[in-house]
Amino acid sequence: MQLGVIGLGRMGRIVVDRVLDAGHEVVAFDLSEEAVAAAADAGAEPADSVADLADRLGDDKRIWLMVPAGDAVDATLDDLDPHLDGDDVVVDGGNSHFEKSVRRAEACSAAYLDCGTSGGPAGAELGFSLMIGGPQWAYDEMTPVFDAVATGPAGHDRMGEAGSGHYVKMVHNGVEYALMQAYGEGFELLAEGRYDLDLEAVARTWNNGAVIRSWLLELCEEAFREEGTDLGDVDDHIAGGSTGTWTVQEALEQEVPVPLIYQSLAERFGSRADDRFSRRLANRLRYGFGRHEVARKDE
Numbered sequence: 001m002q003l004g005v006i007g008l009g010r011m012g013r014i015v016v017d018r019v020l021d022a023g024h025e026v027v028a029f030d031l032s033e034e035a036v037a038a039a040a041d042a043g044a045e046p047a048d049s050v051a052d053l054a055d056r057l058g059d060d061k062r063i064w065l066m067v068p069a070g071d072a073v074d075a076t077l078d079d080l081d082p083h084l085d086g087d088d089v090v091v092d093g094g095n096s097h098f099e100k101s102v103r104r105a106e107a108c109s110a111a112y113l114d115c116g117t118s119g120g121p122a123g124a125e126l127g128f129s130l131m132i133g134g135p136q137w138a139y140d141e142m143t144p145v146f147d148a149v150a151t152g153p154a155g156h157d158r159m160g161e162a163g164s165g166h167y168v169k170m171v172h173n174g175v176e177y178a179l180m181q182a183y184g185e186g187f188e189l190l191a192e193g194r195y196d197l198d199l200e201a202v203a204r205t206w207n208n209g210a211v212i213r214s215w216l217l218e219l220c221e222e223a224f225r226e227e228g229t230d231l232g233d234v235d236d237h238i239a240g241g242s243t244g245t246w247t248v249q250e251a252l253e254q255e256v257p258v259p260l261i262y263q264s265l266a267e268r269f270g271s272r273a274d275d276r277f278s279r280r281l282a283n284r285l286r287y288g289f290g291r292h293e294v295a296r297k298d299e
């Protein structure tokens with residue numbers, strides 16, 4: 001099969017390499033000329049624009065988008081659409097909002113598959129977990145590519161109609177936030193608690209047979225090994241947050257309680273300000289109701 005890949009960053013480049021390794025052909029485009037040149041060095045056919053990529057693919061185009069979610073997806077689809085028809089298939093493998101994917105599927109001249117991709121850059125060797133929404137025929141048509149990009153046939157499945165792939169990935173990310181928060185709280189208690197512990201050793205021990213072993217816990221072990229048991233100079237600021245926000249918004253709309261996911265998202269937002277207004281007000285209110293001393297900034 002011949003696959004066009006647009007977006008050759010951390011994730012898209014892995015798509016290119018795994019599809020090439022499986023014996024397929026790849027035509028590659030990115031706004032970055034360096035990224036295109038690197039993909040060409042790896043065996044892909046370089047394209048210098050979206051239109052050029054479409055021309056090089058010929059009939060029955062199969063195209064994988066791995067650009068940042070949002071405007072870049074719309075811009076790419078705008079450029080692609082004049083070159084597409086109903087026999088073509090476009091996969092969006094990024095973290096797009098599922099409602100946007102539904103709208104894009106309706107507007108796109110090709111069959112559109114929304115594909116939640118999990119595994120991160122570490123998936124280069126193992127392959128990804130792929131959660132796919134959209135028409136069955138298009139999923140079936142793309143199966144050789146999904147087999148190559150995923151861990152294998154068991155690493156991908158069609159979740160259902162348009163939007164369902166990105167919906168499942170959105171919830172996956174909410175769970176990811178909550179798991180990170182749970183590990184974080186446990187290790188914080190161990191770090192601040194009664195014993196002088198080597199947290200890498202704790203994580204390693206847990207990862208060998210404990211109920212709570214997991215890949216995220218292996219990444220905790222790696223973090224303590226590389227940064228030290230006190231995490232060295234790693235700051236207490238957590239970026240990101242869009243997919244977790246969408247998960248909480250959807251849970252509110254569906255009236256499904258997700259307190260752990262919400263709390264972990266709130267912790268992220270809280271991590272971005274060292275001078276929290278709510279804490280300052282609580283500090284002052286304790287004076288109001290109890291005449292407790294007010295801690296002042298210059299003290």
Ligand SMILES: NC(=O)C1=CN([C@@H]2O[C@H](COP(=O)(O)OP(=O)(O)OC[C@H]3O[C@@H](n4cnc5c(N)ncnc54)[C@H](O)[C@@H]3O)[C@@H](O)[C@H]2O)C=CC1
Pocket residue numbers: 006007008009010011012029030031032035066067068069072073075076093094095096117118119120121
């Ligand atoms: N990094 C991760 O762990 C994961 C990322 N994702 C999602 O995959 C998508 C890509 O993420 P990354 O590869 O990490 O991002 P990245 O920033 O490493 O790469 C994005 C690439 O897209 C290119 N690009 C941007 N706009 C473009 C356009 N209009 N046309 C062509 N190329 C364009 C950039 O030059 C860059 O090479 C995002 O939606 C992200 O949320 C999904 C799962 C895991």
Ligand SMILES: O=C(CO)[C@H](O)[C@H](O)COP(=O)(O)O
Pocket residue numbers: 095117118119120173176239240241242243244
């Ligand atoms: O999808 C992912 C992992 O599964 C991406 O790494 C995503 O960026 C994680 O979300 P956030 O940036 O909000 O932490």
